[in-house]
Amino acid sequence: MTNRQSGTAGKLHYGWIVAGVTFAALLVSAGIRSLPGVLMLPLEEEFGWDRSGISAAVSINLVLYGLMGPFAAASMERFGVRRMMVTALSLLGAGLALSTATTALWQLNVLWGVVVGLGTSVMANVLGVTVANRWFVRRKGLVVGILTASAATGQLLFLPLLAALSVQAGWRAAVWTAVAGIALMIPVVARWVRNHPADIGVPPYGSDDLVEPAPFVGNLFLRPLSVLRSAMRSGTFWLLAGSFFICGFSTNGLIGTHLIPACGDFGIAEVTAAGLLAFMGVFDLIGTTLSGWLSDRFDSRWLLFWYYGLRGLSLLFLPTALDSGYIQLTLFSVFYGLDWIATVPPTVKLTADKFGPAQAGIVFGWIVAFHQLGAAVAAFEAGLLREWFGSYDVAFMTAGYVCMLAALLSVRIRRTTQVRPARGASA
Template identity: 45%
Template sequence: MSNDLAAQHRPALFHRAWTVAVIACLTIVAAAAFAAMPGVLVDPLHTEYGWSRASIGAAASVNMTVYGLIAPFAAALMDRFGLRRIAMTALVTIVVGAGLTTVMTDVWQLTLYWGLLIGAGTGSLSMTFAATVANRWFVRRRGLVIGALTGSSAFGQLVFLPALAWIVDHQGWRPALVTLALTAGTMIVLIALLLRDHPADLGQRPYGATAFVERPKADQGAARRTLRVLYGSVRDRRFWLLAGTFAVCGATTNGIMWTHFVPAAQDAGMAMTAAASLVSMIGVFALVGTVLSGWLTDRFDPRPLLVGYYAGRALLLAALPALLGPDSGAVIVSWVVLFGLLDVATVPPTILLCRRVFGADGAIVFGWVNAVHQVGAGAMAVFGGFTRDMTGGYGPVWLLAAALCAVAAVAVYGLTPTAARTGDPAKA
């Protein structure tokens, strides 16, 4: 009898949740690939239009900020209108923004098309999208799925870089954008055919659930709920600890590594394609590191994991200025592997902590935490470009990034492992 009950509660070998997770993964990859472009656009736009690196960095900063600010509203809109509708709308917005960017003539247009439109589209398909998919479709393996989906974001942002750099070198930057736009268009078709909003739509339970879960009633006031959750969470110091440490994460990944690593490597005598390949390797190992981090988060307290991730990143960033050069060889490759493993590993523990502290509102709270992440990224992108224009190098930026990571490692200890404020069990 007990064996029969165990069999009933054991998840099926194949569950539709895995199809949804794969489509979500590909969607995130397609959208995230656009975040790889600023690193290879800086020099071509500076050469063609004469725009300063600081102004190009400002457009990238707007993109990152809008990316972050739209995410919590996107999470609430997914609750209101469904995953599929929001994902398709976001990809259409990305395609339109990319098309308009290819015909721009002034830097304010780069800010509008790349910063606003593509920022809004990619932000709607960011980590909150991953958290929503995982929370709706999975009970078991939730941390692992979050790790895989958030890792696919870094993978998409970085693995395209060698191909994009080759296209920019041989065909120009506009064909590279068109290639990404076609990729996003392909995903619109796949989403329409295969992505579903909730297991209940198919008469299924979430993967690993022991009982059927009804689809929640649509929230008619998505924007009001998003702001209400923000108002409630900002009065909790744990929100600011999560947001502050995640801002450091953004500053030391999107803000500097993904925006300025390629130009910094070129300054050190490295070819663009070689530098882009190194950043691409970061993306590959970021996927590995984030999946591993998700697995660890399912089994251990997220806080010591975060301490280790930030401390390790601090040491690596402090060492980088001495390692960059045209003949770095195996040393820089080893550095890339280690940084990649830590690059996005902070995401699964942060998402799980948001869920444990804020319960059913955890995805929206994480959206706001992610917004602060992007503010940190945007600030560092501008600071990096400004420092390069003023000093002719990036040395001070790497050292500042290392110091911020050290502070974040210490700040994580301020978080306390408590049950969800809303009554949601901590293990949810």
């Protein structure tokens, strides 16, 4: 067996290089998605905008981030991963740079909501799933876990820095720092990312057989809708989409957007609150990577049951932690952090098992759309509840209870028995 045939012996398989560059690009995108939580209080102070108005811009961003995911997956098939990544990063850079001149709330809605939302829709979980499916046969769950964990690592690296810059030099300095990160990332992606193993004449990692990419068939806009129509006939799709709606409702829409403002209500400084999120990110990096490893070995339905159940308990504890001090908040950060997005690898596994590798990327894109709809609802709803009740307690408790519902939905998913394809069959 030659190195060219196996793609795994001898020198480093090129799939790991593509995965590494993708991890870095997703990491930068995660830092950008963390900005609203850092900038909410400075924007409120400078312009006098209320929290629900700022949250509406975040909600628009999250909705587009999710709804465009299936079309982003189809565009990667049609135009290639590298071209779509470069386009998305360029769009992000332009949207962020223009946002520094914002003076009205409608401008924030257009730039942060629409432009940045469209850019981040490509730099999302569907990108990691596409890269993992194309470049890996073995270690696929682990790769999905690592690429998903880049969101946590982005918080780890960027949140304290961006929060400190926002406090010391103003929120525009934090935004320009993010623009600089994008500018550095674009040439790296253009140089090192390849669309498919066949482009360089090697099989996917863990396979002995060269696989030619399937030609894109159908209309770029109609194919995702056709796949959705087919998937909607399956009860498994609705269970996965419903539980992932709750996943978004209880993570980036709620904690990612509102934890820093919630800490501010208790006199906790922005930089300290950002440090808590970064600390949470350390444990999410561990938890999500471990979840990818576990999803290769255990029943993903029961993994989701435990992930959602434990997340619900941690959110029910959060109001007490905020009122009790740093030790309790640190405990929350560890417990919740291990579970932040650990749900992604088993959800990807269940999607691929049910719908097959040919449609898994687009179907998962639609499931992510439900995730982001949940996040958008939470981002706006939490800001509104904060204005009504003067605290985030009701928002946090509601999210905790709906996570218990997601745990029950997960075990209702039917087990799918995959038939192993014949040797040499196209992926």
